[in-house]
Amino acid sequence: MRYDPDNRKYYxxxxMILSEQGKRELSECYDQYGMEMMASPFEAMNDAMKRAPGSHGEKILSVLIGVSLFIGIVATAICLSAxxxxxxxxxxIFLFFIFGIIFAVRPFFGVSDSFSESVIMVRIEGVVSLLTAAGVFLAGRMVTDHSSVRFIMTAVIAAMIGLFIIMLIKTIGYIFVRQTVYRQTVDATCIGYIRTYESASNESLTPVNAPVYDYSYEGVRYQAFPDIMDRGTDGTVQVGSSCKIGIDPNRPACVNCNAKRYVVTMSVFALMFLAAAIILFVLLP
Known part of the structure; x- marks a missing residue:
């Protein structure tokens, strides 16, 4: 992602190896940023949106996806409880259909300068989502009594299978992201590190870091850091050293990164959806 020296989120x-003084300054920087967020939340959110990677259309689409997913999940839960x-x-059916359309047309809204699988994989996910919508519809048609538990369980099984396939495609996309996305190699120089904290699953804060590279591509100079930051305070690339990095030729500010966390996460989700489908099938009345 493109490095913005005015972004107060990062220290x-x-x-390369953060000193004790550096750790204190990192903590102070994070605390100061947090206080600014609390003091002027709307202004801070607006500033964060402006600095967020991606085109205006991509940002709007991302918000639409998040809102639609939240409303859909809440509405489904309410309907099931009632x-x-x-x-x-x-x-x-509506959720899978609308997400299928969104994923299919998303590249036309502008590409985000953040970590993502290749465009073709996103479109495949869109097609699978549309097929899942059709699968849920057909599964429901197989049961005549729409007030029965068997009816909704059959539909959910179809949905779980579709989600399993989508997560599997995402996993494959992330595994081969170096070959399909960050396929252009350029000479770069590490000019320093950015660091911040991110929330962990146990509500604690985990430090993350990323080297900032200076490089040129097609006559344009860039300063950017890997699209996924590494956990920990210490880096692995010597500041001032020259190296070769992989970038996305379509988004030259996007730098290759370690996608292992994403691969593991998507794999876990895929297995969870598959397990859910199998369990529901076994319990099917």
């Missing part, structure tokens, strides 16, 4: 210095199985059935 920049030229130490035993309105037919309504939950149609909501699931």
């Amino acid at each position: 920049f210095n030229k130490e 035993k309105q199985f037919d309504a939950a059935y149609w909501i699931m």
Whole structure:
């Protein structure tokens, strides 16, 4: 991602191994940024949106995806708790259909300058989402009594299978991201490191770091850091050293990164959806 020296979220210095003073300054920088967020939340959110990677269309689409997913999940949960199985059935179909359309057209809204699988993989996910919508519809049609538990379980099984396939495609896309996305190699110089904290699953803060590279591509100079930051305070690339890095030729500010966390996460989700489908099938009345 493109390095912005005015972005107060990150602490920049030229130490590969962060000193004790650097750790204190990192903590102070993070605390100061947090206080600014709390003091002027709307202004801070607006500033964060402006600095967020991606085109205006991509940002709007991302917000639309998030809002649609949240509303859809809440509505489905309410319908299931009220035993309105037919309504939950149609909501699931609508969600898969709308996300299929969104993923299919997303590249036309502008590409995000953040980590992502290749465009073709995103479109395949869109096609699978549309097929899942059709699968959920057909699965529901197989059961005549739409007020029965068997009806909604059959539809959910179809949805779980579709989600399993989508997560599997994402996993494959992330595994081969170096060959399909960051396929252009350029000479770069490490000019320093940016660091911040991110929230962990146990609500603690985990430090993350990324080297900032200076390089040129097609006559344009860039300063950018890997699209996924590494955990920990210490880096692995000597500041001032020259190296070769992989970038996305379509988005030259996107730098190759370690996608292992994403691969593991998507793999876990895929296995969870597959397990859910199998369990529901076994329990099918």
